[in-house]
Amino acid sequence: MLITHELTRRFGNVMALDGLTVSIEPGITGLVGSNGAGKSTLVKILLGLLEPSSGSAHVMGHDVVRENRAIRSLVGYMPEHDCLPPEMTAAEFVSYMARCSGLPATAARERAAEVLRHVGLFEERYRPMRGYSTGMAQRVKLAQALVHDPRILVLDEPTNGLDPAGRDEMLALIQRTGREFGMSVLVSSHLLGELERVCDHVVLIDAGRLVRAERLGALTGETGTLLVEVDGDVEAYCAALMAQGLVVQRDLLRALVELPNGDDAESVARVFATHDIVRDVAVATGVGLLRLERRRGHLEDLFAGATT
């Protein structure tokens, strides 16, 4: 769907993108990176707002530089910054944007009313946007990106500035857009937790380079580590576990126990056996078991591992 090859963009001496090669598949994709990692630059190149210094990028098979025109009806763009003229009403603005995409006047008005309803803006849409809250403004920005019925939505930091409730609503909306409207979504964010909830894939970039691009399930599934939190002498407990032949790491007040890999009956039996040993050793050393759980991968771990 979105493919870049050795994509590089320089601003003076600053390398915003440095030989980025990535392929983004249909579905909801999160674009993660800290501020200044090159997220917005990548987004702008994919939209044809910026030209790459070198390398190439394709959107649904169209080259972003040479076939710029073909891409325009395929993508909807929700920018990170404010982009709403204060004196216009949401209904006027969204239908104006639809007409800029070449929709005839009547169709533009109808589409505008429809997408504004989808994003949950009702009577307010006839008020000038000057008085809108951040949450309402973000909804209008999403509506204008949807109004010409694009195939790909590009959302740059859509939850910026929203309170937790507003953030949840925006994420639900994005998820609905991706699942029910049949659009592919590229959503950039520096907040990892929220991407975990809505994305199928995640692309992690740092300093203009690709760090990882994977299915989210692969990244945040269960790992082969058992996390044991105990109350008491952790050191002695770990030593006792190792005496039983287990691979154990101490992490502050927790013991991380390696579990055997594999799906066959024997491995599963050994996983159960390991749990038993953990329990029995706890009884033997006299520590209290506080928590016992399979450790899950988190995007934060991935991120921390990549940037440090």
Add this chain to the structure above:
Amino acid sequence: MSTVVNDTTIHDLGYQRYEGAREGVRGAWRVLFAQGFRAMFGLGRPLKSKAVPAFVLAATMLPCLATLAASSATKGQLPIMYGNLIESQLILFVLFAAAQAPELLSHDQQHRVLPLILTRDVTRDVYASARLAAVWCALLVVCAAPLLLLYIGEIGIAVDPAAAFTKMGTKAGPVLMQATLTAWVIGAIGAAMASMTARRAYATASVIGLFLVATAVSIGLDDLAGVSADVSGFVDPLRSLHKMSLILFGEKNRAMDLAAPPPLWMFVALALALGAVGAIATCWRVRRVRV
């Protein structure tokens, strides 16, 4: 998707794909032009954006009505001087361009709507040309209105309108030419200066400032450097436009009694060139705006 229609509620039909017509670049150009043209007169904008267009239209039309009334009262003894009326109106046209052109060209940069527009079926050149055309057309209306009022009025107050029309037929050309070239010069320069900055107030000030500086330089050349008024006049677009109107309408002012003015074609060429420079500068700037 759209195929699922829930019969129990009328309101939520689910997301509908848009399968209708798309007019592409042409439709986008039209809406940018139409929206811009309306904004030049403050339509679809808050009340304070309508103040300057209303004032300029009133301030340019009322003296024409007064002139017509005076001419009518004296039964045509008081001749109607088109060129002299234009002289005082030119600065009002500049005021109109300075106040309203930023509504189109700075406004989109100020509120950062430009990146949104440019990701739609609009290239930078399409955007620049649509906005320029809107500024020009609005100025053409404003510049032509007082002249046409005079022209039609002069025929109307004549004792024998039909005879006056035959006699005045030759004046229609100069009226339209003067209005077109005035709009061309002031519109293009106004648009160019307005597109340079995202700040409305700066844009307005820079348009007025540019014309004032040109006037000041022109007068300075006259008085201090002793350059002949014919040459220094070319430095000041407004003075050139005024002189052109005097030639077009066959009127004279005192300075012209002494020496023959430069030929008409020089003024026309200057006006065409100034407008073209403004238009090119606008396109150049719009291509370079960082979005």
